[in-house]
Amino acid sequence: MSTEAPEGTDTGLGSAERVHRRDGSAVLRVSEAGAFHLAGDPDNPDDDERMILNMGPSHPSTHGVLRLMLEMEGETVLRTKPVIGYLHTGMEKTGENLSYLQGPTNVTRMDYAAPLFSELAFSLATEKLLGIEVPPRATWIRMLMCELNRVASHLLFQATNGMDLGAVSMMIYGWREREEVLRFFEKVTGLRMNHNYIRPGGVAADLPDGWQDDVRRLLDLIPPRLDEYDTLLTGQPIFRERLQGVGVMTPAEALALSATGPILRSTGYAWDLRRDEPYLAYDQVDFDVLVGTYGDSFDRFAIRLNETRESLRIVEQILDQMPSGDYRTQDKKVTPPPRVRIDDSMEALIHHFKIFTEGFHVPEGEVYVAVESPRGELGCYLVSDGGPNPYRMHIRGPSFVNLQTLPHLMEGGLIADAVAVISSVDPIMGEVDR
Amino acid sequence: MTTIVPETSSFDQRVLHPLPDQLLATVGDLHDEGFLTAVDVTAVDYLTHPGRTDLPADVCPERFEVVVSLHAHQRHERVRLRVQVPADDPVVPSLFDLYPGTEAMEREVFDLFGISFDGHPDMTRILLPEEWEGHPLRKDVDTGRIPVQFREAPVQR
Numbered sequence: 001m002s003t004e005a006p007e008g009t010d011t012g013l014g015s016a017e018r019v020h021r022r023d024g025s026a027v028l029r030v031s032e033a034g035a036f037h038l039a040g041d042p043d044n045p046d047d048d049e050r051m052i053l054n055m056g057p058s059h060p061s062t063h064g065v066l067r068l069m070l071e072m073e074g075e076t077v078l079r080t081k082p083v084i085g086y087l088h089t090g091m092e093k094t095g096e097n098l099s100y101l102q103g104p105t106n107v108t109r110m111d112y113a114a115p116l117f118s119e120l121a122f123s124l125a126t127e128k129l130l131g132i133e134v135p136p137r138a139t140w141i142r143m144l145m146c147e148l149n150r151v152a153s154h155l156l157f158q159a160t161n162g163m164d165l166g167a168v169s170m171m172i173y174g175w176r177e178r179e180e181v182l183r184f185f186e187k188v189t190g191l192r193m194n195h196n197y198i199r200p201g202g203v204a205a206d207l208p209d210g211w212q213d214d215v216r217r218l219l220d221l222i223p224p225r226l227d228e229y230d231t232l233l234t235g236q237p238i239f240r241e242r243l244q245g246v247g248v249m250t251p252a253e254a255l256a257l258s259a260t261g262p263i264l265r266s267t268g269y270a271w272d273l274r275r276d277e278p279y280l281a282y283d284q285v286d287f288d289v290l291v292g293t294y295g296d297s298f299d300r301f302a303i304r305l306n307e308t309r310e311s312l313r314i315v316e317q318i319l320d321q322m323p324s325g326d327y328r329t330q331d332k333k334v335t336p337p338p339r340v341r342i343d344d345s346m347e348a349l350i351h352h353f354k355i356f357t358e359g360f361h362v363p364e365g366e367v368y369v370a371v372e373s374p375r376g377e378l379g380c381y382l383v384s385d386g387g388p389n390p391y392r393m394h395i396r397g398p399s400f401v402n403l404q405t406l407p408h409l410m411e412g413g414l415i416a417d418a419v420a421v422i423s424s425v426d427p428i429m430g431e432v433d434r
Numbered sequence: 435m436t437t438i439v440p441e442t443s444s445f446d447q448r449v450l451h452p453l454p455d456q457l458l459a460t461v462g463d464l465h466d467e468g469f470l471t472a473v474d475v476t477a478v479d480y481l482t483h484p485g486r487t488d489l490p491a492d493v494c495p496e497r498f499e500v501v502v503s504l505h506a507h508q509r510h511e512r513v514r515l516r517v518q519v520p521a522d523d524p525v526v527p528s529l530f531d532l533y534p535g536t537e538a539m540e541r542e543v544f545d546l547f548g549i550s551f552d553g554h555p556d557m558t559r560i561l562l563p564e565e566w567e568g569h570p571l572r573k574d575v576d577t578g579r580i581p582v583q584f585r586e587a588p589v590q591r
Contacts, residue, residue: 085561090577092546093570097577128445255470255507258535271507365488367445368474368503368514379474381501385483396474396503404538433561 050078055418057086063160063422064429068406075415080407084400087433095393099359100126101334103390105196107380110395111431112193114153116146117373118395118431119198121380124279125369126200129362129384132334136281137325138202143280144215144318145188145197146371147311151222152181153374154308157426158229161301164423165242167233177225184214201335202328215319219312226308234302243298247409247421250295257408258401261376262303263425267295273372285317297424304374304426334360359388375399375426397431440490448513451493454526457517461504464513465532469504472533473512475540476501477519477547481573489516497521498549502529502536519549528554546571 056067065086071079095106103126107118120142127134159174182192187208189195197204233239249259251269264271272289274282287310292299328335336355341348364386370379376398383392402425409421439452439460452460478499480486489495498519505512519526528551529536540551541560548569550557559566568575 085559085563088561090570093577252470256534258471258473258533258539260473269507276507276510364486365444366478366501368447368512370473377473379503381474381476381503383478385486391483392478394474394476396476400538400542401535404535 053415057083063427066403066422066427066429066432068418068422070410070415070418072415077410077413077415077418080410080418082403082406084403084429084432087429089434091434092393092395095390097389099388100200100362100390101355101359103393104199105194107393107395108194108196109430110397110434111373111375111378111399111428113156113428114149114374115194116142116149116198117371117378118380119196120146120280121369121371121373121378121395122382122393123198123200124371125367125380125382126362128367128369129365129382130200130331130334130360131363132201132329132331134202134329135326136323137206138327138329139280140318140322141203141207141327142198143282143285144207144315144322145185145203146280147314147318148181148184148215148218150311150374151218151308151315152178152185154304154311155181155222157304157374158233158301161423161426162233164419165239167236167239170229170233173225173229173232177222180218180221184211184218187211187214199328201331202326206327212319215315219316219319222312223309226305229305234305240298242417242420243301243424244296245294246297246413246417247424248294248296249405249409253408254295254405257405259376259405260398261372261374261402262300262307263376263402263405265290266292266299266303268293273370273377277370279369279371282314284321285314287311287314297420300424300426307374361386361388362390370396373398375428375431376402395431395434397434399427399429399431400434403427403432440493442488442490444488444514448511450513450515451490452515452517454517454519457502457515458527458529458532460515461502461529461532464504468506468509469511469513471505471507472502472529472536472539473505474501474503475529475536475543477543477549477571479547479571479573481521493518498524498547500526500543500549524549525552527552530554545569548572 050071050073053070053072055070057065067083069081069083070077091106091110095103098106103122104119107122108115110118155174155178159171162170162174185195186192189197189204249267251267254264254267254269268291270289270291275289290303290306290310292303336352337348342352362384364384366383368379368381370377378398379396381394382390385391406421406425410418439450439456442449450460478501479497480499481497484495486495496518498521500517500519502515503512517526526549528540530553538560540554541558544550544557545559545561546569
């Protein structure tokens with residue numbers, strides 16, 4: 001692990017170099033019915049080497065309902081096809097029928113391990129279409145909550161990754177520390193998950209009194225525990241053996257396969273939207289972008305472990321720099337009037353009613369906004385026709401796109417390593433299927 | 435840039451408007467310029483909002499629009515391509531050869547919009563069941579109106 005590659009690092013990518021890493025035959029391309037026929041003739045003795053193996057959708061290591069079709073020769077994986085869609089509930093369609101104010105309730109259910117990032121991308125896109133600025137305090141609250149969410153999400157990764165590889169005690173530790181973060185979220189947003197906290201125009205509520213003490217407690221509690229994980233996992237020969245050199249990828253391949261987040265960084269390519277396309281106030285805090293060297297599963301594990309520390313470093317700076325002021329914009333178009341005005345003003349009551357029934361109208365246009373979620377680039381493409389509901393709401397889920405790297409990472413590997421590779425990609429199936 | 439296509443900008447982002455048959459040439463040029471990653475491929479069905487105003491004058495609006503976002507990491511640049519796709523012939527060339535990362539995204543667009551990508555190695559449904567009828571993100575498909583389609587459970591005996 002090296003920290004911080006300088007800008008413009010030579011990654012051996014010529015601008016005109018076209019990468020054809022994956023021809024059509026590298027990915028298993030058969031329908032479910034076709035796989036049945038491909039599986040071979042049990043009566044033919046020459047036909048027993050190659051087989052189609054089905055893994056999932058209900059397998060402890062598939063993090064939900066991911067199903068893999070693996071073409072095996074002995075124990076070697078030749079081709080892989082992820083079969084997804086088991087959690088598809090048409091959330092993009094649902095989003096077209098909800099107003100912009102209801103939108104975050106919908107998108108927050110996509111990546112349930114890092115819900116605040118989907119809300120953030122949706123809110124930033126809406127605000128861009130509206131052309132409104134949010135007050136500095138709202139921006140910093142968003143940043144605080146998102147970084148803590150990144151900590152929670154990476155802790156969850158450590159837990160599940162550990163369990164997938166047989167370090168079962170890690171499962172308990174990871175969930176335990178994540179719960180501490182979620183307890184803070186519950187205090188601030190009222191919910192442990194699916195917060196609907198970041199909304200177009202700001203955040204739902206100001207931070208509760210004494211939030212500094214809670215955050216400081218987290219800052220005191222988590223870093224020593226991270227050191228413990230480091231001792232428990234990083235130095236563990238069995239753990240290293242199972243991860244090092246497994247699922248290797250080069251930067252050129254990662255870019256060609258549209259991989260983002262820790263997967264791209266593990267290959268040594270220093271790219272983090274927080275640093276390279278700063279949104280919120282990330283240009284005012286100091287942090288390092290962590291990159292790996294080999295692009296293997298171990299680098300992806302180590303990057304997430306150390307990114308947790310970087311996030312806590314950002315949280316510490318936010319604690320010192322949190323500005324005072326309003327937690328949502330005072331633009332009357334998107335923010336309801338104060339509660340006290342409703343009692344003595346008919347107009348205020350109508351205004352309040354209109355905002356929550358019909359919703360506010362957003363000028364016509366289309367916009368794409370991307371944020372760095374724990375899993376990579378989370379983009380929101382919004383099209384407005386001038387009405388109170390988005391005409392089209394598309395979320396570019398990093399898990400969905402990163403999942404495509406699985407066939408590439410697994411090619412030629414062993415079936416036992418498949419579990420390590422799935423785990424290191426860290427897909428959240430709610431976001432994959434949407 | 436050898437292919438000239440209409441260009442606009444939306445919130446400081448470059449937007450190009452190639453025709454479907456110009457798409458591969460335009461994208462090839464952009465790839466040579468350093469746009470090595472296809473960040474996103476999606477589509478919009480403009481059935482109920484035909485009179486959109488953000489298109490350049492020489493682009494004829496069609497029902498579908500395939501939206502491709504490309505990213506040049508080293509140049510810190512993004513570009514978005516909006517391709518007009520007619521409803522009676524919803525086919526665009528696939529970007530899979532240049533950008534293998536578009537594989538799942540193009541399948542998703544095919545699945546939910548019924549726009550097929552010519553040259554894609556596996557143009558099948560990705561999110562919905564294989565035998566699903568219709569393309570739910572089209573605007574003429576309503577929510578809550580269609581009976582939910584599920585595979586019939588096999589008769590036990």
